[in-house]
Amino acid sequence: MTSAVAGGFLAALAVSGQCSAQESDSAWSTEVTYTADITGVVSGGPVQAGKFLDNLDVIIDGDLDRLIGWRGAKLHLYLLNNNGGQPNNVAGTLQGVDNIEVGDTGARLYELWIEQDFDGKGSVLAGLYDVNSEFYSTAASDLLIAPPFGIGSELAATGPNGPSIFPSTALAVRARIGSAEGSYLQVAAVNAEASTLGDVDGVDADFDTGGLFLAEAGWTGPLRVAVGGWRYSEEQDDIRDTLPGGDPARSTAQGAYLLAEGPLYSNDDGLAARAFLRAGVSDGDTTDFEGGWQAGIRLDQVLASRPDSAFSIGVHQGLLSDKARANFRDDLIDPARAEQGVEITYADTIGRLTIQPSVQWIANPGGDRDADAIVVATLRLAVAIH
Template sequence: MLVAKHNLRAVYSALLISALFVQASATQAAATHAPVALERAGEILDSEAGPARDASIADGAPNWQENTLTGDWNGARQRLSNAGVELELLLTADYLRNNSGGFKLGGGTMGHVDLIVLLDGEKLLGWQGGSAFLQLISNSGSRVNLNYVGSLMGVDNIEAPINRSGIFQAWLQQSFLDDKASLRAGLYPIDSEFYVTDSSGVFIHPSFGMSAEAGDFGTLAGPSIYPTSAWGARLRIDPDPAWYAMLAVTRGVPSDRAATAGPNISWQQGSGSMVIGEVGLSPAELGVKVGQTGSTSKDGDGFKPISKLAFGAWRFTPQFPELIAVDTAGDPLITTHWGAYVLGEQTLYRAPESNRNLTGFVRYGFTDGKSNIIDYSVSVGIAWQGLFAGREDDVFGIAATRAHVDPQGRELLAMELGTPLSATAESVVEVSYQAQLAHGVIVQPVIQRIFNPALSLPDSTVAGARLQLAF
C-alpha cells in the first residue's frame, strides 16, 4: 500500500494511458464503463471513488469473478468470506486538465488507493450482530484544483490538500432488535452515510458527494469527511423498509489544521463536536410509482428502483465567531454553526426486463450564513444506466451544482483578493460516462464547465478521465 510517491505517479500514469488506448480501440466493438462503483447488488466498487462510501457488510459474498481483476484467488476469497473476512483493494487514477480559465492552463494525474477489510463478528468470533470495518487510504500525484482551477468547490473527489497515507475508517458495529437497529463507533466519516444520494455517485466533482455548504469548514471546525476523519458514533434504526433514521456525533476537525492534519483526528486533537441527524423514507416502498420503474424490492425479478426522500440537520458546539462581523468593541460576533438539507432521488424509468434505467436526484442545503463562506447550495442531475443496448453496466450522467456565498463570505474573499468579486455564486456542470472495459476495470471520461471559479476567476473548462481498478 505504501508505495513511494514517484513510483505511484508512474504506475497511475501508465495504467491510465493504457486504459485510454484500450478504450479507443474498443469503441467500434462496444462502449465502456467507468470509475464510479460496482455496488450492484452489494458488490464493492464504490460509486464515490473510494473516499466516501457506505461500508456496511453485504449479506452475501461479492461476485469476485465478475467485479475484480484477480477473481476468487482459487477459492481463497470464498474461504475467507466463510470465515468472516473480506478484503478489497481498489485503485483510482485520474487525469484532469484545465483547458481554459481558472488560475492557469495545465493539469496532472492524481491517484488514490483503498485497502478495505470487512469482518463478520458472528462468523469470526461468534459475536452475534457484530461487525468491524477498516479502510486504509493513500493519495498521490498533483492537485489540479489547487494549482490550476481555483474553484471553491473543487473539481475532483479524490484530490486532497496534501498527499497522505493512513487509516481513514476504523469502526465496530453492533446490530440489535433483529437487525432493525445498529450502533457504530470508531473513526467515522459522516459522508459515508449522511447526505448521500446513490445516483450522484457517478460524478467525480466533490459536491456530488458531501454537498458544498456542509463540507465547507466554519471559522473553528469542519466535519469528519474525506480526506480527514474523526472519532465518533452513529445510531441507525430501520424499523421498516419504508423509512429510517440516523443520529451521529463526531469530533470536529479544526479549521486551522484542515489542510495539514493527518488521516484522522482524535477527541483531544479536535475542535468541538458535530451532531448530525437524518430521517428518510422510500416512496417506492410506500407504493408510489414514478414512470415505468418495474418492480420494488418486494417483487421477485431482482431489480430494486432507487427511491429516497430525506431530511437532515447538523450543528457544531461550541459557538463559532462570525467570519468578519464584530461588535462595538471590535470583538468577533459569536453565532451557532449549523445547517440543514433535503434530498431526493428516484428511478424515473426502467426498460422492461432489464437493468437499464434512468434515475434523477435533487439536493438543497443551507447553513447559518455567518460562520462559513457558503450559505447554500443546490444540485440536480440524472444518471442513465445502460444508455446503449448491450451495455447495461455503463452509466451516462449529467448534473449541475451551484454554491452561493453569503455576504460576509464575499466580503472576506474580496479582502483576501484585494479586488471586487464578479459574482455571488459558483456553478458547475459535469457530463460523464462510465464504461466497464473488463471485470474490475472501469474507465470514465469526464468534462466539467465551471462558472465563476472563486467568484473572481474566468470560467474554466476541465476535461480528463478516471481509471478505477478492483483487485
C-alpha cells in the same frame, strides 16, 4: 506529465486496481480499489497540463459473529492513500473539481469502527467514521466527480479543519432506528476536529473543539426522501465580524438539508434511469456558503450490449453568504451570487479496465463575477484484479 510520473502511473495501473474476496462461508471480505485521474483546465482560464492524482482504498470487513461469536456485530477497517497534484490550484474554484484531490498526500487510517445490528431494526456504530457515508448522500450522484455531488459545500466547508469526511475522519457514535426499506431515523455525535492516523496530529481524542451533531430522518422505498440537520456544539470563528480587540467574533455553525432520489425509467434492454435532488442551507456566518443545491440524472446500461456502461449529468450551485461577498468586496473583487457548474460523464468497463471521461463547466469560479467560465476535463481510470 513527466516520464517518471507517467512510468509510475502505468506501473500502478499494471499492478493496482479493484479486487474483492467475498465468500459466503468466510468471516472476512476485502475490497481494494485504485483510482487514477488526470484533471486540468482546458478552456476559459489558466490552461495548463493536466494534474495527475490517485487514490487507493483498502476496505476490510469482518463478521464478528463468525469470528468471536458476537451476534450482529461487524468490524470495518478502511485504509486510504492519496498522491499527486492539486488541479484546483489551477482551476481556482471554491468547491473543487476532483473528489479525490487532497491537501496533504499520504496514507491514512480512514475508518475503523464496530457496528452492532439489532435484527435489522436498527444499529449503533462507534469509531472513526465518515459522516457522508450515511448522511447527506445520494447513490444516484455517485458517478459524478465534482466534490459538491458528494456532500453539500455549506457543510463541507465547516469546522476547525472540515467535518469528518474525505480524506480525514473523526471519532464518532452513530445510532439508527429503522430498516433498509421504510422509514428511518439516524443521529450522530462526531468530534468537531477531523484528524486521523496519517494526519500530522494523529487521532484527536481530546474533543477540545467540541462536537458536530447530525440527524437525518427519511423514508426508503422506490423513492427515497430525507431531511437532515447539523449543528456544532461550540461556536466557530465568524468569517467577517470581529470583537473590539480585533479577534474574530464567534458564531454557531448550523444548517439543514433535504434530498430525494428515485427511478425515472427502465426498459427490457437493461437501461435504467435514476434522478436525485438535494438542497441545503447554513448560518452563513462561519462559512462562505449560505446554502446550495445539486440535481442530476444517472443512466445505467446506456448501451444494451454494454452492461457496465453508465452516463450521468449533474448541476450544482453553491450560494455565497452576504458576509463572504462583503469580504470579496474588501479585496476589490466583484462577488457573484453563486459559483455553479455542470458535469457530464460516461463510464464503461473493458475487461479489467474502467474508463471514465468527465467534462465540467464552471461559472464564476472562485466566486468572482468577472472571472471567465472554465472548462475542466478529467480522465479517470481504474483496473480490476481478481
